[in-house]
Amino acid sequence: MTAAPPGFHASNEPRPASVYVHFPYCLTKCPYCDFVSYKTPREAIDHVGYADAVIAELRARASYAEAAWSAAGSRRRIESVFFGGGTPSLWEPKELGRVLAAVREHFTCAEGDALEVTVECNPTSLDERRARDLDAQGVNRLSVGTQSLRQEQLQYLGRLHDPAGAQEAVRGALASGIGRVSTDLIFGLPGQSPEDARSQAGELADAGLRHLSCYQLTIEPGTQFGELSRRGRLPLADDGLVAEGFLAIDEELTSRGFTHYEISNYAMPGEESRHNLAYWRGLEYVGVGCGAYGYVQTARVGAAADGGIGVRYRNAIDPKAYVAAAAGVRDDALGEGDGLSISSEPLDGETLLRERIMLGLRLANGVDLGACGRDLGVDPWTPERVRTIEQLSSKGRLARVGDTLRIPRPAWLWADDTAARLF
Numbered sequence: 001m002t003a004a005p006p007g008f009h010a011s012n013e014p015r016p017a018s019v020y021v022h023f024p025y026c027l028t029k030c031p032y033c034d035f036v037s038y039k040t041p042r043e044a045i046d047h048v049g050y051a052d053a054v055i056a057e058l059r060a061r062a063s064y065a066e067a068a069w070s071a072a073g074s075r076r077r078i079e080s081v082f083f084g085g086g087t088p089s090l091w092e093p094k095e096l097g098r099v100l101a102a103v104r105e106h107f108t109c110a111e112g113d114a115l116e117v118t119v120e121c122n123p124t125s126l127d128e129r130r131a132r133d134l135d136a137q138g139v140n141r142l143s144v145g146t147q148s149l150r151q152e153q154l155q156y157l158g159r160l161h162d163p164a165g166a167q168e169a170v171r172g173a174l175a176s177g178i179g180r181v182s183t184d185l186i187f188g189l190p191g192q193s194p195e196d197a198r199s200q201a202g203e204l205a206d207a208g209l210r211h212l213s214c215y216q217l218t219i220e221p222g223t224q225f226g227e228l229s230r231r232g233r234l235p236l237a238d239d240g241l242v243a244e245g246f247l248a249i250d251e252e253l254t255s256r257g258f259t260h261y262e263i264s265n266y267a268m269p270g271e272e273s274r275h276n277l278a279y280w281r282g283l284e285y286v287g288v289g290c291g292a293y294g295y296v297q298t299a300r301v302g303a304a305a306d307g308g309i310g311v312r313y314r315n316a317i318d319p320k321a322y323v324a325a326a327a328g329v330r331d332d333a334l335g336e337g338d339g340l341s342i343s344s345e346p347l348d349g350e351t352l353l354r355e356r357i358m359l360g361l362r363l364a365n366g367v368d369l370g371a372c373g374r375d376l377g378v379d380p381w382t383p384e385r386v387r388t389i390e391q392l393s394s395k396g397r398l399a400r401v402g403d404t405l406r407i408p409r410p411a412w413l414w415a416d417d418t419a420a421r422l423f
């Protein structure tokens with residue numbers, strides 16, 4: 001029997017898929033942030049109207065996605081729902097709960113805690129009571145935006161909370177009894193020593209967290225930091241110290257029993273983010289909400305004359321435009337002309353294979369290129385790619401075992417470049 005590709009079930013089983021819900025409001029706009037998020041006072045947030053719009057979109061997207069999956073020849077089961085943003089912990093839990101109920105109503109979902117439901121939270125909108133309220137709505141995982149435990153670093157990042165507020169939010173989340181709690185930590189800040197990065201990761205693990213996402217600060221064009229950097233006015237960290245910080249965090253957390261399962265993510269056994277794993281494995285996600293992206297398979301592999309087997313769409317990025325469009329969305333919403341998507345891109349097997357290489361190589365277990373090729377109906381072993389694999393392997397940048405490619409940990413710092421060479 002041929003093994004199913006990672007994350008895939010046997011062919012008569014529904015394939016796993018996800019739902020992503022975007023909530024676009026924040027209390028401030030952090031200077032490094034390039035997400036679709038808008039600084040909005042608490043009292044100006046549109047809790048009910050925004051929930052109504054997302055529910056209308058869910059109904060339409062589910063109707064089309066179910067038809068598309070039927071055309072693709074297999075069913076889907078939603079195994080994770082992720083409320084991202086923005087700051088979805090600002091959303092009234094009751095309204096967020098209405099949206100979650102609509103996901104369950106319109107899609108076939110895994111039962112009970114087999115459905116991972118994550119909400120991103122900021123310390124300024126999370127305490128034990130809010131965590132309990134989210135738990136009562138069916139949320140079973142929180143991701144807390146700690147970012148740093150040092151006052152001067154939080155100030156540099158433009159965050160509204162202080163170290164005590166971050167620790168209090170983490171304590172409240174853990175004390176609430178909600179199933180699982182993760183936190184984000186940013187390293188690679190100017191003036192930060194590798195020892196400080198290590199020590200903060202350790203302090204968060206000491207607090208009882210069993211999942212940590214540790215991101216290097218990146219400067220994105222179009223952000224305040226991007227503009228300051230372009231003008232040479234942003235203090236930045238030394239590249240060597242950033243690399244040492246990455247390794248120091250790795251040492252600290254793996255010595256405590258965490259698995260470094262993705263370049264930026266650490267988990268105790270069984271605590272991995274199922275939603276993000278599905279994304280890194282190239283599985284489908286139905287995106288809803290302002291600015292959300294979605295990717296849905298629309299045809300059987302090899303059936304479409306133009307080789308297209310899926311569609312990626314993106315929603316309107318202005319909340320008011322989104323809410324207005326959702327009110328009139330057509331029931332076959334999955335692309336251009338549906339009244340909601342501002343872009344829609346057909347995806348063929350080669351494009352999807354490149355995405356799976358790029359995302360899959362971020363995982364410690366790597367990517368099963370042979371299985372991906374079979375799943376997408378393309379030959380991944382082109383002579384040029386095989387040559388590149390051999391060259392990269394000889395330099396210690398890549399390892400191949402059977403059909404699986406992975407990047408050895410010491411070479412993770414060059415993962416993006418390694419993946420790009422395999423395109």
Ligand code: SF4
Pocket residue numbers: 025026027028029030033034035037085086087122145
């Ligand atoms: S809180 Fe998060 S989403 Fe909001 S502006 Fe800051 S980084 Fe962006």
